[in-house]
Structure formats: structure tokens, C-alpha cells
Amino acid sequence: MAQAPGEIEALIALMARLPGLGPRSARRAVLHMLKKRAVVMDPLAQALARVAATARDCRSCGNISDYDICPICADNRRATGVVCVVEDVSDLWALERAGGFKGRYHVLGGTLSALESVGPDVLRIPQLVARIESENLREVILALNATVEGQTTAHYIAEALAPSGVTVSALARGLPMGGELDYLDDGTISAALAARRQV
């Protein structure tokens, strides 16, 4: 489609590859930016250039920030001896939004997958084992997704950590907030029943 000039068309094509945007919505977004160049496009271009120039993976936990050691790992108040293992940076952000966790994280960057040849080294599992000693960890919380891939990976990590003697725990299973039995899957109901608590 040659309806927009070259540079603009190239920008639309790149925007269209972002998740949640297609060619149509990318065109709308770019057009909106073009019409508000001073208040929308320029600040966005500057913010994106800044983040592109400074963003990097935390050398300790794998979180993404502007520093070699992310603010969470750099915060000594979070040296609680408890590390929460997540698949992805988005999961770390979700836990931080929820707010309940005060320790540090370890971001795997995915799940084990023989098909896509994602092995333990790619997922930074050796680094997790090393952190048990170097940070004197008491507990590792496996906060992986409740999917087959997530649980397979959790099982592997639990085995890998067993020799160290560290306590390994996992997020509880049960009804989500606002969940109605009639709409929940059998697996969730069974798990909630098995993990029932005295009130």
C-alpha cells in the first residue's frame, strides 16, 4: 500500500508488529501521532529513544530496568532471604502491582521447552542455584503460571533446588477472587477442594 509516504509507511509497519496492534490500528495510532506532533509524537519519540538506549537486563535477577542491577535487587530492605521465581518480567510487574511480596525476584525468561530447545541454562536456573548460597536464601517461591509448561518448569526447578536444602514453595491453588463455582473449570474446583482450610 503506497498511500502514505515511505518513512511513515515504514513506521506503521513496525507499529503493526506490536502485540495488540494490527495494520489498521497501527495506522490510526500513527495518524493520531502525526496530527499531534508536538504533544504526542515528539514526547513518545523521546521516551522511546531514552528507553531503547538505557534499558537492560538486571545481571542478578533478569528484570528489565535502566541499571545493570535493578532497583529491586539494589534495595537492601528487600534482602529478605526469599526469592520469587517468575516466568517473565510481566509476571514480576503483576506481583509488584499486587504488592504483597517484599523479597527479590528471579526472572526465568520463559519455560522449559524441548521443542523450542529451551533448556535450564537459557532459563538462568544455574544462576538461581548460585543465588541460594550467595544471598543466603531461606525460601524460593515458585510463582510460575498454572499451565502445563509452567508446572513442568516448576517441577524441574524444585528437583534442581532439592540438594541445597532451601525451602521451595508454590503459589496456592483455589478459587480466584469473585470466582463462581458454576463458571470455574473442574481442575480449579478439585484443587480448591483438596486444599480446603478450616475456618
Add this chain to the structure above:
Amino acid sequence: MAQAPGEIEALIALMARLPGLGPRSARRAVLHMLKKRAVVMDPLAQALARVAATARDCRSCGNISDYDICPICADNRRATGVVCVVEDVSDLWALERAGGFKGRYHVLGGTLSALESVGPDVLRIPQLVARIESENLREVILALNATVEGQTTAHYIAEALAPSGVTVSALARGLPMGGELDYLDDGTISAALAARRQV
């Protein structure tokens, strides 16, 4: 929400203001960029900076491109004596995608609105009148949206052009391609009936 570092959070907030993106999808898009910095974020940051630096309104028609005079106005093969008046650059792109029009455009940048104090000068209507003589126009096609605002503006422009003696036409009204009578509104059906053609 302080879950992501400052610069990244600022980028998410700016992305969330684009049409079609909310806070959630902006976060997903930014995270996708952060995870593919070399192949997604860097090219996008460069393309956006380039467009932000070079994009400008065409001095003649109001189209947006990298030049003071856009490629359509600069193309002498399009000096057909016919100008198509559209509300917005997105409408110009839509007409170019459709492909049937070989003349030049005039982008109003909106519709007349007393409430938002958008008058004829803001919509570049005097410039349109001036182009009739300077470009020796035979016909002005009003390709405004079939909305109340679009049609009010079309009516005003037709009146403003009347003294010049130029032919003023408007897009036909009727069934859209694939339209089914049962699902179309009464206005469209009435318009299609009134504008019926012998076959």
C-alpha cells in the same frame, strides 16, 4: 503504579494515550519491545525519531509527508484540474488505497463546528478557493463523511465555491459493497432508491 522503573513507566503512559491502546495493552506492547530490543524496539525508536523530525503538513493540500509539498501535489501527472476535498489525512489515505482517483486533494483537517469554534479559516477553505484559480480547477469533488457535520461542511463549501463557477460534485450515496437491505438503515435505503439508475 510503581512496578516498572521510571523511564519505562513514562513510556507506557505515553503509549497508553494512543487510540486503540489502553494502559494494559500499552504495557504489553512496551514489554514486547523490551524483550526484543534489537529487532523491535531499536528499529521502532529510529523510525519514530525520523518521522517526528521530518513529518510536516503539505503547504498546498494539507496532506502529511516528509516534504513541504507532498508527493501527490508534486506529481505533475496529477494536475488533472480535479481536486478532492476530504476531512482528514486518513480519508486521503483511504481514497489512495481505493485507487480510483487520479487528481489532487485538499485536506480540511476537520469539520465546521460552532461549539468547538472551528470556522472556515481553520479548515483552510480560503486556500481551497485560491487553488481554483491558481491551479485552474474544473471540478471540486466533496468527499466528506456522510455524517451531519460532514454534510454541513460540504454544504458550506458548495456555497463558498458557487461564485467561482467551478463544478462541485459529491460522492454518490447508495448501498455499500456487500450491503444487505435488511441490515441497512432507512436513510441509506431511501438515498439508494432516490438515486436509482437504469440498468
